[in-house]
Amino acid sequence: xxxxxxxxxxxxxxxxxxxxxxxxxxxxxxxxxxxxxxxxxxxxxxxxxxxxxxxxxxxxxxxxxxxxxxxxxxxxxxxxxxxxxxxxxxxxxxxxxxxxxxxxxxxxxxxxxxxxxxxxxxxxxxxxxxxxxxxxxxxxxxxxxxxxxxxxxxxxxxxxxxxxxxxxxxxxxxxxxxxxxxxxxxxxxxxxxxxxxxxxxxxxxxxxxxxxxxxxxxxxxxxxxxxxxxxxxxxxxxxxxxxxxxxxxxxxxxxxxxxxxxxxxxxxxxxxxxxxxxxxxxxxxxxxxxxxxxxxxxxxxxxxxxxxxxxxxxxxxxxxxxxxxxxxxxxxxxxxxxxxxxxxxxxxxxxxxxxxxxxxxxxxxxxxxxxxxxxxxxxxxxxxxxxxxxxxxxxx
Amino acid sequence: xxxxxxxxxxxxxxxxxxxxxxxxxxxxxxxxxxxxxxxxxxxxxxxxxxxxxxxxxxxxxxxxxxxxxxxxxxxxxxxxxxxxxxxxxxxxxxxxxxxxxxxxxxxxxxxxxxxxxxxxxxxxxxxxxxxxxxxxxxxxxxxxxxxxxxxxxxxxxxxxxxxxxxxxxxxxxxxxxxxxxxxxxxxxxxxxxxxxxxxxxxxxxxxxxxxxxxxxxxxxxxxxxxxxxxxxxxxxxxxxxxxxxxxxxxxxxxxxxxxxxxxxxxxxxxxxxxxxxxxxxxxxxxxxxxxxxxxxxxx
Numbered sequence: 214x215x216x217x218x219x220x221x222x223x224x225x226x227x228x229x230x231x232x233x234x235x236x237x238x239x240x241x242x243x244x245x246x247x248x249x250x251x252x253x254x255x256x257x258x259x260x261x262x263x264x265x266x267x268x269x270x271x272x273x274x275x276x277x278x279x280x281x282x283x284x285x286x287x288x289x290x291x292x293x294x295x296x297x298x299x300x301x302x303x304x305x306x307x308x309x310x311x312x313x314x315x316x317x318x319x320x321x322x323x324x325x326x327x328x329x330x331x332x333x334x335x336x337x338x339x340x341x342x343x344x345x346x347x348x349x350x351x352x353x354x355x356x357x358x359x360x361x362x363x364x365x366x367x368x369x370x371x372x373x374x375x376x377x378x379x380x381x382x383x384x385x386x387x388x389x390x391x392x393x394x395x396x397x398x399x400x401x402x403x404x405x406x407x408x409x410x411x412x413x414x415x416x417x418x419x420x421x422x423x424x425x426x427x428x429x430x431x432x433x434x435x436x437x438x439x440x441x442x443x444x445x446x447x448x449x450x451x452x453x454x455x456x457x458x459x460x461x462x463x464x465x466x467x468x469x470x471x472x473x474x475x476x477x478x479x480x481x482x483x484x485x486x487x488x489x490x491x492x493x494x495x496x497x498x499x500x501x502x503x504x505x506x507x508x509x510x511x512x513x514x515x516x517x518x519x520x521x522x523x524x525x526x527x528x529x530x531x532x533x534x535x536x537x538x539x540x541x542x543x544x545x546x547x548x549x550x551x552x553x554x555x556x557x558x559x560x561x562x563x564x565x566x567x568x569x570x571x572x573x574x575x576x577x578x579x580x581x582x583x584x585x586x587x588x589x590x591x592x593x594x595x596x597x598x599x600x601x602x603x604x605x606x607x608x609x
Numbered sequence: 610x611x612x613x614x615x616x617x618x619x620x621x622x623x624x625x626x627x628x629x630x631x632x633x634x635x636x637x638x639x640x641x642x643x644x645x646x647x648x649x650x651x652x653x654x655x656x657x658x659x660x661x662x663x664x665x666x667x668x669x670x671x672x673x674x675x676x677x678x679x680x681x682x683x684x685x686x687x688x689x690x691x692x693x694x695x696x697x698x699x700x701x702x703x704x705x706x707x708x709x710x711x712x713x714x715x716x717x718x719x720x721x722x723x724x725x726x727x728x729x730x731x732x733x734x735x736x737x738x739x740x741x742x743x744x745x746x747x748x749x750x751x752x753x754x755x756x757x758x759x760x761x762x763x764x765x766x767x768x769x770x771x772x773x774x775x776x777x778x779x780x781x782x783x784x785x786x787x788x789x790x791x792x793x794x795x796x797x798x799x800x801x802x803x804x805x806x807x808x809x810x811x812x813x814x815x816x817x818x819x820x821x822x823x824x825x826x827x828x829x830x831x832x833x834x835x836x837x838x839x840x841x842x843x844x845x846x847x848x849x850x851x852x853x854x855x856x857x858x859x860x861x862x863x864x865x866x867x868x869x870x871x872x873x874x875x876x877x878x879x880x881x882x883x884x885x886x887x888x889x890x891x892x893x894x895x896x897x898x899x900x901x902x903x904x905x906x907x908x
Contacts, residue, residue, distance in 0.1 A: 216617060216620050216621050265616070288628045298628065299628055301623055316661075317665070321658075328651040328654035357665075
């Protein structure tokens with residue numbers, strides 16, 4: 214049983230979208246009693262509890278309330294309802310370099326920024342060497358920051374931020390700063406934080422980062438907690454959501470752009486005898502066989518078929534395009550029944566999903582079935598990595 | 610792992626703290642001021658930033674603290690004193706204007722910088738939780754620095770001309786400074802917070818300061834005012850706390866012994882201005898506290 218460090222109870226946050234911002238407008242509004250204000254509910258009765266030492270990822274599409282949640286936890290925004298409680302020292306890395314003054318030198322800004330983040334002058338003084346070393350810009354520390362490159366700027370800001378000694382660290386999209394060596398350094402620092410038992414709440418759009426850092430993830434959707442579980446589960450859920458959105462967009466676009474109409478009526482694994490939606494289980498080396506039934510309103514000359522195998526996080530493993538890969542011209546009919554065989558699969562152990570798309574000759578999507586056919590592959594233990602190999606080791 | 614365990618043990622002993630505690634009127638005020646005090650290092654850093662950044666890159670630097678009021682002094686001396694003839698009724702007209710300008714400069718500078726302080730620090734306010742009062746308060750630093758340089762010069766001149774009275778220096782000057790600080794901070798808190806919601810406030814403050822300057826006995830004397838208006842209007846005129854502060858500085862630096870230029874009971878009147886100012890400051894902070902809850906989304 215862990216110790217609770219953050220507790221949100223029934224928290225709501227409503228933004229009023231004001232359309233005007235002057236005294237005159239307000240007066241006129243008050244007089245005629247007309248309301249132009251629109252309300253936007255960024256957090257909708259959220260309950261959440263985070264324990265000490267956890268690394269929680271907040272994921273969700275844009276506008277789902279991730280950043281609002283982080284700011285409410287950090288006390289930057291005051292919720293309209295509910296209660297936010299925190300145990301221990303809290304620090305927010307929301308935008309690096311907030312409060313840097315362009316006309317001051319790097320060194321002066323270190324002190325200023327540290328004070329803003331809650332470090333005393335003596336403590337900052339004792340960390341100064343370490344901050345400068347971490348930032349890796351010691352040559353320029355006495356230069357005004359307006360002459361810094363954007364990379365140098367964030368390096369220095371990050372260096373200050375990681376020297377604050379928080380129990381709970383709130384991070385918003387700031388880990389991917391600087392060049393690759395610096396990013397590695399940042400990640401090391403985060404792992405060190407985790408080993409020191411600090412709690413991390415991370416907002417990120419990068420699935421890889423959430424997987425790398427977090428041991429728990431929460432999916433937000435329209436201000437509500439949609440899912441709270443393992444990062445893999447959360448990201449898979451999110452990927453489904455994204456793909457549906459992408460498809461909806463693509464379909465809307467195709468309706469506007471193509472004179473043709475096509476429909477994927479049915480999809481199946483193997484010879485079509487399996488009930489749809491059942492997950493099939495395969496071993497290494499088994500062939501993946503997919504079949505489908507397509508209907509065209511009118512025969513479409515030069516249409517294309519695309520089949521994709523991806524894992525639950527949306528990483529593509531196999532993609533087959535009837536034109537680009539197979540150089541095949543597909544039959545121009547009103548009804549088409551296809552079967553695609555992918556022999557000798559070398560996928561690593563895991564769960565996969567299949568998507569099937571139909572395009573016209575111009576590459577406009579006519580129909581798509583996304584992440585529909587579930588597939589589980591079980592391999593031996595003889596290798597790891599994106600391609601499974603039945604490795605054997607011999608000596609002579 | 611050992612570090613993690615000690616941290617967990619330490620955390621276990623701490624209570625869950627409410628991020629947005631329900632604020633009682635008086636208890637909330639106490640908590641807010643205590644919170645500002647715990648951030649006094651940040652406040653001094655911000656003041657330092659204001660001072661350093663102000664003169665960075667300017668060739669004359671600190672000298673501008675002298676040049677601006679001295680130029681104003683010359684303009685008023687010639688235009689108001691000579692052409693309009695105000696200097697005829699006021700001996701030592703130069704020092705008279707200068708002493709009033711210094712204390713007025715303290716007030717107007719604090720109010721002016723504070724009005725935009727919350728908006729110009731939007732980047733910090735949106736990202737970091739801290740008592741937002743520090744931004745309007747930070748303007749006190751450079752304003753006080755400017756003021757002390759100027760008043761130092763005024764005192765020096767006062768010593769040379771012999772117009773300086775030690776008794777008033779000890780009583781009236783500190784009182785004047787306190788009155789101005791208390792009222793300036795009250796107005797600063799109010800203006801900075803309201804400016805987030807209504808950008809008109811910036812212009813209102815600008816106009817208000819312009820009127821405020823001419824409503825004060827800086828380029829004319831109290832003797833001229835009292836000879837022109839009746840007893841009731843005189844009381845209205847003197848109800849302005851900043852008038853008290855200006856008269857206080859003039860009494861200390863310029864003409865301590867001349868009763869003609871000062872109203873009766875100047876000392877007690879200043880004490881009243883200070884007391885009312887403290888109440889006003891308290892109320893202004895309460896309003897600021899209410900308004901600051903939505904700063905992060907409105908600014």
